[in-house]
Amino acid sequence: MANVLILGGGFAGVVAAERLAQQLSAEHNITLVSRSRNFVFYPALVRLAFGKCKKDDVSFDLRHTMMNRRVNFVEAEVAHIDPFERKVNIAHGEVEGKLPYDYLIFALGRRLATERITGFYEHAHHLLNVDKAIKFGKAIEQFREGRAVFGQCLGARLPVPVYETAFALSRLFEERGERDRIRITIVSPDTVESELGAVRAALALTKALDVHQIETLSNFSIGSLTQNSATATSGDVVNFDLLMLIPPLRGSSAAHYMGVTDDDGYIKVDWTMRVIGQERIYAVGDCVSFAGPKLGHMAVRQAEVAATNLAEEIDGHEPVSHYDHEMRLVIDESGSDSIYLHKDIWTDEPATVRQGRFWSWAKRVQQRYWEMSHS
Numbered sequence: 001m002a003n004v005l006i007l008g009g010g011f012a013g014v015v016a017a018e019r020l021a022q023q024l025s026a027e028h029n030i031t032l033v034s035r036s037r038n039f040v041f042y043p044a045l046v047r048l049a050f051g052k053c054k055k056d057d058v059s060f061d062l063r064h065t066m067m068n069r070r071v072n073f074v075e076a077e078v079a080h081i082d083p084f085e086r087k088v089n090i091a092h093g094e095v096e097g098k099l100p101y102d103y104l105i106f107a108l109g110r111r112l113a114t115e116r117i118t119g120f121y122e123h124a125h126h127l128l129n130v131d132k133a134i135k136f137g138k139a140i141e142q143f144r145e146g147r148a149v150f151g152q153c154l155g156a157r158l159p160v161p162v163y164e165t166a167f168a169l170s171r172l173f174e175e176r177g178e179r180d181r182i183r184i185t186i187v188s189p190d191t192v193e194s195e196l197g198a199v200r201a202a203l204a205l206t207k208a209l210d211v212h213q214i215e216t217l218s219n220f221s222i223g224s225l226t227q228n229s230a231t232a233t234s235g236d237v238v239n240f241d242l243l244m245l246i247p248p249l250r251g252s253s254a255a256h257y258m259g260v261t262d263d264d265g266y267i268k269v270d271w272t273m274r275v276i277g278q279e280r281i282y283a284v285g286d287c288v289s290f291a292g293p294k295l296g297h298m299a300v301r302q303a304e305v306a307a308t309n310l311a312e313e314i315d316g317h318e319p320v321s322h323y324d325h326e327m328r329l330v331i332d333e334s335g336s337d338s339i340y341l342h343k344d345i346w347t348d349e350p351a352t353v354r355q356g357r358f359w360s361w362a363k364r365v366q367q368r369y370w371e372m373s374h375s
């Protein structure tokens with residue numbers, strides 16, 4: 001009998017647990033550990049902030065869902081891993097002390113590195129959890145005129161919610177007939193093209209932004225914030241009346257002492273999703289060291305690959321499933337300018353770009369599918 005521990009109850013951890021439960025016989029023990037019993041569907045947090053869906057629509061109870069799939073659930077905070085003793089140190093929660101494992105899947109996502117931007121905590125809204133999205137929603141309700149600035153900090157690697165927020169705010173004021181009362185600016189440490197990695201997608205997006213009179217400020221890397229101004233590391237300053245930023249993000253600190261991370265704390269894995277230099281440990285999702293943006297569908301695919309290979313390993317076989325690093329994203333403009341982008345990051349193949357109302361609808365259907373299949 002093998003004792004498999006999965007750390008993290010996000011897209012990566014949940015899918016890894018589900019796939020392992022399907023592939024391993026009942027004699028094996030699968031346990032998922034996460035700090036909260038709630039799964040959060042992050043792609044819907046922009047809609048939550050704009051009051052287009054409710055708190056209950058964007059999360060579900062993991063314990064209940066996991067139990068239905070014969071996976072044990074433990075609500076606890078992971079402190080760090082001891083790969084020599086094959087134990088996970090738990091800081092606090094339903095269990096304390098050390099949890100032993102035979103095999104481990106690390107899926108703890110990323111950590112907010114807000115300390116890198118002076119004034120971030122006090123002056124910026126963000127969308128990295130449900131409560132912050134609701135708080136940002138309240139600020140949107142109070143915002144009547146002036147300049148809204150949305151953007152990414154260096155190391156965020158998450159452009160989608162920034163563009164969706166800008167489109168949503170523009171539409172809100174267009175519908176009220178008050179669009180001329182506000183100015184919307186998107187700031188980025190990169191350019192639109194380098195964020196999306198595809199010229200055609202960047203052109204389509206820039207055109208859609210122009211239609212809504214949303215301006216972009218490229219190569220603007222935020223260094224510090226005050227109550228009404230953002231200063232770039234270059235010294236340039238942008239003033240704002242409403243600010244939402246995706247903070248700098250880094251790898252989970254629980255992996256720090258394993259000697260397996262890159263400079264930003266992300267875990268190095270091979271194409272089977274095995275952690276390089278460690279036995280019996282896989283890593284999946286936002287926590288891994290791959291190029292490009294970090295997206296939910298990547299976490300899902302990596303979890304599927306890891307679960308298949310781990311099931312083979314437990315049965316004494318070689319890995320059979322390979323991960324290909326692809327980017328698939330939808331930027332929901334809430335209308336006919338919504339954009340779908342698919343690009344293989346590891347090859348030089350040209351990207352596929354589609355545009356139309358369908359993609360806005362498809363994104364919502366995907367959320368509904370997750371809700372239905374996990375509640």
Ligand SMILES: Cc1cc2nc3c(=O)[nH]c(=O)nc-3n(C[C@H](O)[C@H](O)[C@H](O)COP(=O)(O)OP(=O)(O)OC[C@H]3O[C@@H](n4cnc5c(N)ncnc54)[C@H](O)[C@@H]3O)c2cc1C
Pocket residue numbers: 007008009010011012013033034035036039041042043044045046076077078079107108109110127128158160161252254284285286287294295296297298299328329330
């Ligand atoms: C606002 C927003 C919008 C997004 N929009 C899109 C989109 O449109 N399309 C898309 O593809 N992707 C989108 N993403 C990205 C996507 O949500 C992530 O790529 C995805 O959530 C990664 O899944 P994960 O399981 O690796 O990490 P997470 O979802 O972050 O899950 C990590 C889990 O580990 C738990 N955890 C972390 N540390 C500990 C600890 N020390 N102890 C115990 N538990 C811990 C967390 O509570 C969480 O349950 C968006 C993200 C955000 C924030």
